[in-house]
Structure formats: structure tokens, C-alpha cells
Amino acid sequence: MxxxxxxxxxxxxxxxxxxxxxxxxxxxxxxxxxxxxxxxxxxxxxxxxxxxxxxxxxxxxxxxxxxxxxxxxxxxxxxxxxxxLPSLSVAEGSTHARFGLTLGITGFSILVVLLIWLGLPVVVNMLVAIYPKSQEIELGRSVREQVVALFGEDDGDTGKLTCAPGDRGQKAIDAIFDRFKATGALSYHYETTIIRSDIENALSLPGGQVLVFSGLLKNMNSPDALAGVMAHEIGHNEKHHSLNKLFSGAALSQLARLITGGAQVPVGFLLEQSYSRGMETEADQFAINLMRAASINTNDTAALFKRLSSESRYAKYSKILPEIFSSHPEMEHRIAQFGNANITGNLDIAAANWRALRNACDDEGPD
Structure with missing residues (x-):
């Protein structure tokens, strides 16, 4: 002892x-x-x-x-x-997290036949539909660790790449998700991770993972703007866009390893492919509907989108990090959708709680 x-x-x-x-x-x-x-x-x-x-x-x-x-x-x-504990083992998957869906060689043979007969999009949708939720949640957590390792910035003291929001900051996060959960539109238990990084972005990963970069938090003027970003990322998750991109982006050889179990999580495939315009439109519409049901106005979200879409400070990440604020040709339309939604209502979050969340990655810690 x-x-x-x-x-x-x-x-x-x-x-x-x-x-x-x-x-x-x-x-x-x-x-x-x-x-x-x-x-x-x-x-x-x-x-x-x-x-x-x-x-x-x-x-x-x-x-x-x-x-x-x-x-x-x-x-x-x-x-x-x-x-x-001198003989404690080191996790084999600590560098490359692993997950498996054991369907066996027969399952893969059927997959190849379906790919030839029906085509990739149809088969991908079938795979997404049958993929076990428990595996999806495990996958999301595994990929989260890799994203943190790739993009998190060491605080120079404890080596932490993520930031704990503290009790007050967590109350602000909980208040947003409580409003969303009350609508009955969420089918996952969502986990939020704050990554210490100047990147102004947010990501959705399979199984209810939402990643928010501290650079984005610092650029927000209100919790309503954060709620809009969260709603957009929830939309990607509820519509299974991350899983769709994962399966469609992987090569057949990689799919074989996934289906037969014990495969390395192909985080590169997940991150290297930005969402299609159709997926972005679907996530936007889900977000607006969710915010309408939760009575949260979208004006602050539109203002945030407009401000950040005009900046290109992080163009070097554009090929490996899907950007919610990408300035593709439809961006003005997307901003207008949020700005013209005519939704009334605000989040009732204490100023101290919101300040603690925004400052979660400050050297002195949350307020």
C-alpha cells in the first residue's frame, strides 16, 4: 500500500x-x-x-x-x-488507437460484392445504418485523442493539451446542452472537449464528440454564438456525416481491416476530407431548426460566421482540418440563413460562468 x-x-x-x-x-x-x-x-x-x-x-x-x-x-x-507498479503494461493502442467491428471474412466478401453491384454511396449508407452505436462512441473517443495530440498546444507547465472549464464553465456548457436536450432532437450523450490552440474552429466526431478550439472560444461575444456552433456540429453528428466520410474516404483495403476487426483508426481519412456542401447545408438546417426549438436566436452565430469567414489566418490547416468557417461560394448564403431565421430567445447563462468558459485556457485558469 x-x-x-x-x-x-x-x-x-x-x-x-x-x-x-x-x-x-x-x-x-x-x-x-x-x-x-x-x-x-x-x-x-x-x-x-x-x-x-x-x-x-x-x-x-x-x-x-x-x-x-x-x-x-x-x-x-x-x-x-x-x-x-513496475510491471504495468503500456497500452498497445496509445499511439494508434484501435477499434473493430467483427463481421468476419464472409462479411467483407459480401461488402465487396455490394460495392461492385450497388456502388460506393449506397454501401456507405448501409454501413452507417448498421454500425453499432457502442462502436461509434468508442471510435469517436479514440479519434478525439488523436486530434488533441495533433492540434493541442502544450501549456508549457503541466503538458496539458486540453483545458478543463471548471465548475462555472461546465455549467455554461451544460446549460446549452440542457436547452438542446429538452427539444428531444438529440440521440447521443454529447461530450465537449476544449483543445488548447489558437485555431478558430470546432469539430464533430462520431458518437457525440464535440471539440472546440480555445481560439474560437476567445473570439465569441456570447454563449448564443457558441450554441450555434454546437448546434451545427451536433447536426453533423446526428446526420452521421463523420461516419459517412470515414467509410467513403477509406480505401477498400482499409475497409477490409475495419470490417474484420483490429484495425487502426484511420484518423487521416476522417480529417483530410472536408464535408460536402450538401452535408454543410444539412448541418446548418439542423442547427437552425434545433435553435428554433430551443428558443435561441441565431443572430450572434451569423455575426460570428461572417467575422471569421473573412479571415484566413489558419489556411495551412485547410487540407487536414474541416473548417466550419470555410469561405466557399455558399458561405454568404449560409450566413444569411442564420441571420434571417427570425428566432427569438436567449440563453440564460450567468456572466461569470460564460467568462469562465471563454477563459478556460488562460494561464491563470478559468475565473
Whole structure:
């Protein structure tokens, strides 16, 4: 048994971290929460996310990755964990996350026949329709880690690439999603991750993952504008656009590996292909309908789109990062749609909560 160690716990359901204390026993790790609750993690089910690296946090996860992370930042705590668990394995998928849908070789043979007979678009739609939701959620979380690793910027202190919004900031996020959930239009439990980066963008990943870059948050004047961005990304997710691009963009050889299980997540295929105009239009219409049902005006969203569409500060990312603010020929029409929606109503979010969310990645942390 070790002494009490300080750690941060990410539960895999939200982007917020919780400060916890930890004891390591012969067969399990005891995690003590500030509210008095205790969580026990079996040592047979725990892996290192990556090899211990001086100056970097030490992270543990479950073998069946559900997004949970137990993070040790203090050097003494890291050394204590290393000493107490010298034979702890490193996750094989820590560099290239893996997922599988086991349909077997027969399933792939049928897929090839269908591709020849019906054509790629029809088969892609069929695959999206039958893809298990549990696998989609796991896929989204796996790709999220890769996107964070690709685009997150080290804060120079703790090495964190994402930002915890704190209690106040989380309340602002929850208020937006509570309004959306009340409409009955959401079929996923959405998780929001704030990536520390000057990029002014947001992304939707399969299974209810919404990624917001801190550069975009800092450019927003109101939570209503953020709600519009969220609604657009939710639209991509609810319409399965990410899965569609994933399957249609992968080569047949890659699809074979996906269908037969144990494949590497092809994050490149997912990111390298921007959404089609039809998908953008569909996501926009979903967002406007969702905001109308939730009684959130779209004027601030239109103003944000207009301001950011005229900027090209991040053109170097245009080939690998789908942009919600792309200045393609239909952008003016998209802005007009949001501006002319004539939706009344505002989000009732405390100014302190909104300020905490916008400032989540500031050096001094959220207000």
C-alpha cells in the first residue's frame, strides 16, 4: 500500500478533471473523491497510456478504453506509482488507437460484392445504418485523442493539451446542452472537449464528440454564438456525416481491416476530407431548426460566421482540418440563413460562468 497520492481524474464523460487522492493496494487502486465517494480500479484492468516520460504527466487508463484517465502530475507521485507498479503494461493502442467491428471474412466478401453491384454511396449508407452505436462512441473517443495530440498546444507547465472549464464553465456548457436536450432532437450523450490552440474552429466526431478550439472560444461575444456552433456540429453528428466520410474516404483495403476487426483508426481519412456542401447545408438546417426549438436566436452565430469567414489566418490547416468557417461560394448564403431565421430567445447563462468558459485556457485558469 502506498501513501495517499494526489491525482486528477477524467471520468470519460466530460472534459472536466476532478482532483482526487489515490492509494495503491496489492490488487487495486483506490480513488477517493472530494465528496467522500470511492472508486476502485482493478490492477488487472489498468494500463499505462504511454511510457513514463520525465517532465510529462503519468496517465493510466482501463484496458477497455472508456475515456477514463487517472493522471499524476507530481514527480513524487509519478515515482511512487512507478515503484508500486513496475510491471504495468503500456497500452498497445496509445499511439494508434484501435477499434473493430467483427463481421468476419464472409462479411467483407459480401461488402465487396455490394460495392461492385450497388456502388460506393449506397454501401456507405448501409454501413452507417448498421454500425453499432457502442462502436461509434468508442471510435469517436479514440479519434478525439488523436486530434488533441495533433492540434493541442502544450501549456508549457503541466503538458496539458486540453483545458478543463471548471465548475462555472461546465455549467455554461451544460446549460446549452440542457436547452438542446429538452427539444428531444438529440440521440447521443454529447461530450465537449476544449483543445488548447489558437485555431478558430470546432469539430464533430462520431458518437457525440464535440471539440472546440480555445481560439474560437476567445473570439465569441456570447454563449448564443457558441450554441450555434454546437448546434451545427451536433447536426453533423446526428446526420452521421463523420461516419459517412470515414467509410467513403477509406480505401477498400482499409475497409477490409475495419470490417474484420483490429484495425487502426484511420484518423487521416476522417480529417483530410472536408464535408460536402450538401452535408454543410444539412448541418446548418439542423442547427437552425434545433435553435428554433430551443428558443435561441441565431443572430450572434451569423455575426460570428461572417467575422471569421473573412479571415484566413489558419489556411495551412485547410487540407487536414474541416473548417466550419470555410469561405466557399455558399458561405454568404449560409450566413444569411442564420441571420434571417427570425428566432427569438436567449440563453440564460450567468456572466461569470460564460467568462469562465471563454477563459478556460488562460494561464491563470478559468475565473
Amino acid at each position: 502506498t501513501n495517499l497520492l494526489n491525482a486528477r481524474l477524467f471520468d470519460g464523460k466530460t472534459s472536466a478533471a476532478r482532483d482526487v487522492t489515490v492509494e495503491i493496494f496489492d490488487r487495486y487502486i483506490a480513488v477517493y473523491h472530494s465528496d467522500g465517494k470511492e472508486t476502485n480500479l482493478s490492477l488487472t484492468e489498468i494500463l499505462l497510456c504511454e511510457k513514463p516520460n520525465p517532465g510529462k504527466p503519468l496517465r493510466l487508463r482501463n484496458k477497455t478504453d472508456n475515456g477514463l484517465r487517472l493522471v499524476f502530475d507530481d514527480n513524487a507521485a509519478k515515482q511512487a506509482v512507478t515503484n508500486a
